[in-house]
Amino acid sequence: MSVYILRRLLQVIPTLLGILTVLFILAYMMPSDPLRAVLGEQYRRLPPEVVEGIREEMGLNKSFIERYGDYMGQILRGDLGRSYILEENVSDIIAYRFPRTLELMAGGLIVGLLIGIPAGVIAAQKQYQWADHVLMVISLIGVSVPIFWLALLAQLFLTQSKYGIALFPVAGYEDGSVIHMILPSLVLGTNLSATLARVTRSAMLEVKGQDYIVTARAKGLAERVILVRHQLRNALIPIITVIGLDIGYLLGGSVVTETIFNWPGLGRAVVPAIERRDTPVILGILIFGAFLFIIINLLTDLIYALINPLIRYN
Amino acid sequence: MVKTSFKVFFLLVVASLLVIPAAAQDNAVILRYPINPDPEHLNPFTSTTIAIGTVERNLYEGLISLDAPSGAMKPQLAESWDISDDGLNYVFHLRQGVLFHDTGTVEFIDGDREFKSDDWVCAAEHSVTEDDTVSAHPEWLESVVGYEEFKAGDADTISGLTAPDDYTLDITLSEPNRLFLITLGVPGIPCEVTQNIDDYVNSPVGTGPFQFVEWQRDSFIQLAANPDYYEEGKPGVDGIRFINVPDDNTALLQYREGELDFLTGFPTGQRGAVIDEFSSEYQEIPGFNVRYFGFKMDQGFFAENPLVRQAFAHAFNRDLVWNDLMEGARFPADEGYMPPPMDTDPETPLYDYDPAKAADLLTQAGFPGGEGIPEITLLIFSSARDELSLPVLQQDLKDLGVTMNIEVEDSTTYWDHLGEDDVLFFLSGWSSGLTDPSDVLNYLFLDGRDDTAYDNVDVDALLRQAMTEFDPDARAVIYQQALDLIAADSPWIVSAYSKVGWLQKPYIENFNPGGGGTYTARMADVTVDPSMMQ
Numbered sequence: 001m002s003v004y005i006l007r008r009l010l011q012v013i014p015t016l017l018g019i020l021t022v023l024f025i026l027a028y029m030m031p032s033d034p035l036r037a038v039l040g041e042q043y044r045r046l047p048p049e050v051v052e053g054i055r056e057e058m059g060l061n062k063s064f065i066e067r068y069g070d071y072m073g074q075i076l077r078g079d080l081g082r083s084y085i086l087e088e089n090v091s092d093i094i095a096y097r098f099p100r101t102l103e104l105m106a107g108g109l110i111v112g113l114l115i116g117i118p119a120g121v122i123a124a125q126k127q128y129q130w131a132d133h134v135l136m137v138i139s140l141i142g143v144s145v146p147i148f149w150l151a152l153l154a155q156l157f158l159t160q161s162k163y164g165i166a167l168f169p170v171a172g173y174e175d176g177s178v179i180h181m182i183l184p185s186l187v188l189g190t191n192l193s194a195t196l197a198r199v200t201r202s203a204m205l206e207v208k209g210q211d212y213i214v215t216a217r218a219k220g221l222a223e224r225v226i227l228v229r230h231q232l233r234n235a236l237i238p239i240i241t242v243i244g245l246d247i248g249y250l251l252g253g254s255v256v257t258e259t260i261f262n263w264p265g266l267g268r269a270v271v272p273a274i275e276r277r278d279t280p281v282i283l284g285i286l287i288f289g290a291f292l293f294i295i296i297n298l299l300t301d302l303i304y305a306l307i308n309p310l311i312r313y314n
Numbered sequence: 315m316v317k318t319s320f321k322v323f324f325l326l327v328v329a330s331l332l333v334i335p336a337a338a339q340d341n342a343v344i345l346r347y348p349i350n351p352d353p354e355h356l357n358p359f360t361s362t363t364i365a366i367g368t369v370e371r372n373l374y375e376g377l378i379s380l381d382a383p384s385g386a387m388k389p390q391l392a393e394s395w396d397i398s399d400d401g402l403n404y405v406f407h408l409r410q411g412v413l414f415h416d417t418g419t420v421e422f423i424d425g426d427r428e429f430k431s432d433d434w435v436c437a438a439e440h441s442v443t444e445d446d447t448v449s450a451h452p453e454w455l456e457s458v459v460g461y462e463e464f465k466a467g468d469a470d471t472i473s474g475l476t477a478p479d480d481y482t483l484d485i486t487l488s489e490p491n492r493l494f495l496i497t498l499g500v501p502g503i504p505c506e507v508t509q510n511i512d513d514y515v516n517s518p519v520g521t522g523p524f525q526f527v528e529w530q531r532d533s534f535i536q537l538a539a540n541p542d543y544y545e546e547g548k549p550g551v552d553g554i555r556f557i558n559v560p561d562d563n564t565a566l567l568q569y570r571e572g573e574l575d576f577l578t579g580f581p582t583g584q585r586g587a588v589i590d591e592f593s594s595e596y597q598e599i600p601g602f603n604v605r606y607f608g609f610k611m612d613q614g615f616f617a618e619n620p621l622v623r624q625a626f627a628h629a630f631n632r633d634l635v636w637n638d639l640m641e642g643a644r645f646p647a648d649e650g651y652m653p654p655p656m657d658t659d660p661e662t663p664l665y666d667y668d669p670a671k672a673a674d675l676l677t678q679a680g681f682p683g684g685e686g687i688p689e690i691t692l693l694i695f696s697s698a699r700d701e702l703s704l705p706v707l708q709q710d711l712k713d714l715g716v717t718m719n720i721e722v723e724d725s726t727t728y729w730d731h732l733g734e735d736d737v738l739f740f741l742s743g744w745s746s747g748l749t750d751p752s753d754v755l756n757y758l759f760l761d762g763r764d765d766t767a768y769d770n771v772d773v774d775a776l777l778r779q780a781m782t783e784f785d786p787d788a789r790a791v792i793y794q795q796a797l798d799l800i801a802a803d804s805p806w807i808v809s810a811y812s813k814v815g816w817l818q819k820p821y822i823e824n825f826n827p828g829g830g831g832t833y834t835a836r837m838a839d840v841t842v843d844p845s846m847m848q
Contacts, residue, residue, distance in 0.1 A: 031723075032730035039362065039450075043729070050452070087355040087515050096531055155567050162570065170568045172557065173533045259560050264532030268560070272351055277726055 001305070008298050012291070019290045020283070024071060027279045028064055034277035035060060038084045058084065071283070080287075081280035083273075090284035093269055098288070100173065101265030104188060104257065105250045107181050111189025112196055112246070117239070119193070120200020121232065127205060135197060142194025147253050151187045151260040158183060171262040184261040188253055192246050199242045203235035210234070236307050244300030248293050342552040343842050344536075345822075346575045348565045352532045352558040357515040358501045359441055359449040368833040369535055369556055373415075374501035374520035377406050377434070377483070382828030382835055383599075385749030387495055391429065391502045391521065392483075401490035401784065406483040408434075413542040414504050415525035419517040426542075429502045429521050431477035436505035438475060439464070454499050457491040492784050496748060523549040523838035532558055543838075550824065550841035569817060576825075577817035578832045586641035592817050600645065600655045601812030602746040602829040604754070605700060607692065607707070607739065611805050612767035614738040615688060621679035622687065623804045627665030629672035629710045632703075636810050639702040644810035651797055653811040655829045656751050665804065672714055684715020691719045693740040695728035700741060703809055732765040740765065745812075747830050751793050752781060759800055768805035821846035 035055055036043050043051060055061050059070065074081055080090035123135040155171075157164030168183045207213065208231060216226045255267030266285055273281035305311045353365040358374050361367060377392035392406040412429040441449040442465050455461055459474025474486040487494060502521045507514045518526050523545070524537035538553040557574065559565040562581040566588060569577040580588050589596045607630075609616035609623050616623055632646035645654070648666060673683075681687050690711075694704065704720055711718045718739075723731060731737055742765060746753040760777045762769030776796040783789040816832045818825055821843045827835035 032727040034726075036729045037726045046450075046452075085354045087357060087360070087512070093531075152563065155564065159571060160567060166571055170571055170573055171559065171564045172568075172573070173530065175530075260564055262533065262557070262559055262561075262564065264530060264558075268352075268532045275724070275726065 005298070005302070008301075012294050015294060016287065016291060020072075020075065020287050021068075023283055023286050024068055027282055028067070030277060032277065034084065034279060037276040037278070075287075080284040083281045084278045085273075085276055086278070086281070090280050093281060094266065094284060094288050097264060097266045097269050100263060101251070101254050101258070101267065103181065104184055104254050104263055104265055105247065107185025108188030108192060108250050108253070108257075109243070109247070111185050112192030112243075114193075115189070116193035116196025117200050117232075119197040121204060121227070123197065123201040124204035124208065125227070132201075136201070139194040139197040142190050143198070145190070147187060147191065147256045148260060150190055151184075151257060154183055154187050155260070171260070173263050184257050184263055187261075188250060188257045191253065192243075192250065195242060195246060196239065199238055200235065203238045204231055207231050207234045233307065237304060240300055240303055240307065244296055247296050251289055251292065344553040344555050345551050345837065345840060345842075346555050346557055346573065347837075348559045348568075348574050348576060348578055349535075349556040350558060350560050350565075350579070353535070355515040356518045356526075356529075357511060358499075358503070358518075358520075359437075359451065359511065362450050364831060364833055369537070370518075371522070371833075372524040372537055372554065372837050373518050373522045373526060374503065375522050376499055376501055377408075378495055378498070379836075380496065380748070382830070383826050385828070391434070395495075401492075402487050404483075404485045404487070404494070406485070408481040408483065409544060410481055412502070412521050412544050414502075414521055415519050415540060416542075417517070417519060417525050417527070419526070420504070420507060420514065420519050427504060429504075430480040431483050432480070433505050433508075434483060434500060434502055435475060435477050437503050437508050438500045439472060440508045440511070441500055442472060451499060453497050457487045457489065457494055459486045459488050461488075490782055490784070492781065493750065493752065496750065524554060527553070534558060545838070549838040551837075554837055572819075575819045575822055576832070580643075580815070585643055588817070589641075589815075595817045595820060596815065597818060597825075598813055598815040599827070600653065600829055601814040601831065602653050602656060602749070602754075603743055603812035604647065604651070604653050605644065605703075605741070605743040605809040605812075606647075606806035607809060608742050608764065608766040608806050609804075610738045610740075610766060611803075612762070612769070613735060615690070616738055619679055619681075620804065621675045622681065623807075624665065625672040625675035625679065625714065626711065626716075627804055627807045628668045628675065629714050630707050630807050630809070631667050631710055632809060633667060635703040635706045639706070642813070644812055647808035647810050651800055651806065651808060652751060652754055653746070653829065656746065656749055656754065664801075665807070669710070669713060676714060681715075684711075687716050689717045689719060690739055691721050693721050693723065693728065693731060693737050695725040695741070696722050700809065704741075707807075741809075745830070749829070752777070755793065755796065756781075759796070764805070766805045768800075768803065770799060770803060773799050819846075 035051060035058070038058075039046065039051070039054070046054075052061075059067065062070070071081070080094070082089050083093060086093065119135050119139065123132045126132045158167050159170040160166060169180055172180055174180050212234075213226060213230055216230050217223075221230075251266075254263075254265055255271060257263065258265045258267040259271070266289070269281060270285045272278075273285070347368075349365055349368055351363075351365050353369055354363060355361075356366065356370060356373070358370055361370055375390045377390060378395070379388050379390040380386070381388055389409075391409055391412060393409045394407045396405045396407075397403070408429070408431055414427045414429060416427070438455060441451055441454050442461060443449055455472065455475070458472055460469055460472045461474070463469040464472045474488070476484045478484055503511075504519055507519050516529055521540075523540050523543045525540045527536040527538045529535045535556040535558075536553065537556075539549045539551065543549065557568075559568065559574070562579045563584075565574060565577055565579060566581055566584070568574045577588075577592075607626075611617050632648065636642065636644045636646045648664060650664060676682065676684060676687075692704070692707070694700070708718050708720070728740075732740055732742075744754055744758055755777055756763075758764040759768060759770075759773055761774055773796050776792050776799070780789050780792040780796070783792060812829075814827055814829060814831055816827075823841045823843055824839045825835050825837075826839065827833070
């Protein structure tokens with residue numbers, strides 16, 4: 001197992017280098033002069049020779065190869081660079097925002113698990129009955145609804161006394177405040193819960209008629225024990241796969257959720273960075289996201305082995 | 315087990331509901347003001363954006379300040395100043411006993427650290443540097459004797475800037491500059507901080523009415539009233555929380571639920587409804603921004619056809635766009651090239667909406683019914699809030715027989731593209747920070763600096779003459795002559811002038827911004843009427 005983990009970790013290096021190269025090329029190819037974005041209105045006010053001086057200071061006058069070489073050297077030294085605009089190191093930007101994004105992702109994941117899995121189990125148990133139909137229609141809507149629209153509805157009906165009931169604050173982040181976390185988590189977790197409900201239902205139905213379930217029932221085990229220990233546990237592999245993949249989706253979905261709910265996470269940093277061509281921030285956050293995704297995939301693979309003793313990585 | 319977990323979760327939720335927001339603790343009155351985007355930093359030497367300025371103007375002070383609504387100069391760190399008859403020498407008498415903020419974030423400020431002339435000289439010298447990424451404000455001191463030598467590193471001090479004693483500054487200019495006081499933005503910062511400014515851009519220290527408390531990036535910046543502020547009774551509140559709200563819809567919902575005390579932006583398409591809903595809380599003043607469609611004036615079709623430019627200007631129905639379709643978001647530009655609060659003479663010759671005249675002008679230009687005019691392309695940027703002016707202009711030109719296509723680019727690409735030869739017609743705008751016409755005219759019409767590349771030597775001469783004319787009436791005449799020449803050349807279709815509109819809660823008093831935007835209001839003056847608070 002440890003050899004497998006080491007091998008997978010070593011694979012991360014060339015994967016990240018490949019991703020970084022592609023991202024660097026894309027960032028380089030972005031149209032327009034980054035200085036225009038960096039200087040804003042000042043670009044029009046400053047004399048051209050001053051603008052050119054700043055370009056030289058920032059190394060933006062160098063060729064693609066030189067800039068690529070400089071950036072790779074910097075990355076290999078563990079330095080993600082400094083934002084053109086925020087007067088902050090990219091590593092500090094990530095270190096401040098990532099825990100907040102993680103909080104939101106965790107909230108979304110909890111919502112997804114708490115709603116999605118029980119709904120899927122119930123739907124499978126009540127196959128073709130009205131509960132199954134209702135849950136699947138709701139989950140279909142949940143999968144289809146765009147996050148921004150859901151967020152607006154949630155804000156309108158759950159924060160405004162004029163249109164609904166003002167249960168939660170409209171937006172904002174306070175350290176350690178659970179109340180600020182509930183609504184964005186609900187919104188972010190809705191799509192995941194709908195997906196999980198559908199996957200759980202089909203996985204549960206697949207194992208429902210298996211011999212070991214019949215055997216368990218013949219042994220006289222309680223239905224609850226059969227459901228949880230035998231049926232659900234054996235249905236977990238596809239569920240874990242979906243969760244692993246959807247964590248990446250949660251990271252992406254958090255961009256919209258963070259904007260609407262004033263949540264100071266990574267998404268709130270990367271969107272303005274793209275708008276203002278803040279290349280070090282764009283590259284730093286995207287490469288960090290890619291690294292995260294690779295690690296989550298690795299963990300997902302390891303969890304398979306924990307759930308199913310038949311899976312071994314030798 | 316499940317029941318216990320649920321109880322714990324439920325209790326957690328209830329407990330969190332009972333958490334009192336910081337803004338309401340100890341009965342302190344904290345203004346909650348929306349801001350977008352989150353300020354990039356709080357370094358006064360490199361600040362160029364409105365977001366930074368919104369916060370910084372409460373933390374830092376200069377020698378003088380400009381009253382936002384009137385533009386009048388008021389004493390700030392300088393109690394008074396004398397100007398020599400030739401306009402070359404300025405002596406500033408500094409206020410005594412002004413203390414820097416003791417925020418606990420700067421280890422060498424422990425107790426009373428007084429602002430003195432050396433601190434100002436230190437900041438002034440820091441702003442003049444060869445390294446252009448250190449200071450973005452060459453305009454502050456560029457007319458001072460010795461500026462160039464110091465900047466080039468050929469002198470250790472700026473020879474025209476001296477501090478005869480702790481409370482006096484003596485500044486000599488190389489030539490008279492009537493904007494010197496207005497643009498003198500050097501802040502009062504402890505010299506120790508100035509010399510290590512990179513370490514303090516996120517924990518600033520100044521002398522302003524509010525001092526820094528906390529910055530949660532992309533969330534909020536909290537300031538507290540400066541307990542040592544020299545102006546008696548100011549500030550009128552205990553603090554300000556600048557809350558970063560990137561989405562106008564969210565800001566509206568927060569304002570409605572009492573999470574914000576001000577609303578400074580309106581969600582697109584909801585302006586009318588919002589003003590109806592909060593009619594008693596809505597305030598509005600004319601702004602200093604002008605929107606226009608620019609013609610490329612140094613090459614291409616429009617450069618060669620002045621009558622076509624004039625025809626287009628007469629064809630555009632600004633009134634329909636801004637009063638009807640855009641629910642009064644801006645004033646239709648029916649007066650001239652300058653926003654009304656800055657216009658020296660509102661009777662400038664105009665291009666009012668007159669389709670018949672527009673058709674006549676096209677015929678005179680040799681394009682009857684638009685025949686012979688190539689398809690034109692208007693370049694715009696995607697975030698422009700002028701959406702509804704575009705189909706109207708398109709239809710107005712179609713009625714003249716002209717086909718107009720619209721090309722949309724993201725704002726960064728757009729600004730870069732503007733300088734290219736293929737862009738002949740574009741949407742643009744200009745916001746002035748000052749009430750002085752030079753802040754519009756010098757940047758847009760002097761030496762072809764605008765993206766239209768409009769350059770008229772007579773206009774240039776007049777604008778230069780106005781810069782050295784100290785008599786306001788004589789200056790107004792010069793500016794009017796320049797504006798008449800510009801209007802005759804018609805490098806723009808002027809579309810609209812901005813309105814500064816906002817909502818404020820009924821208990822807010824003395825919030826008085828200027829035409830530059832709501833951010834120009836002096837927050838130290840704002841007070842709250844407790845009887846109006848629920």
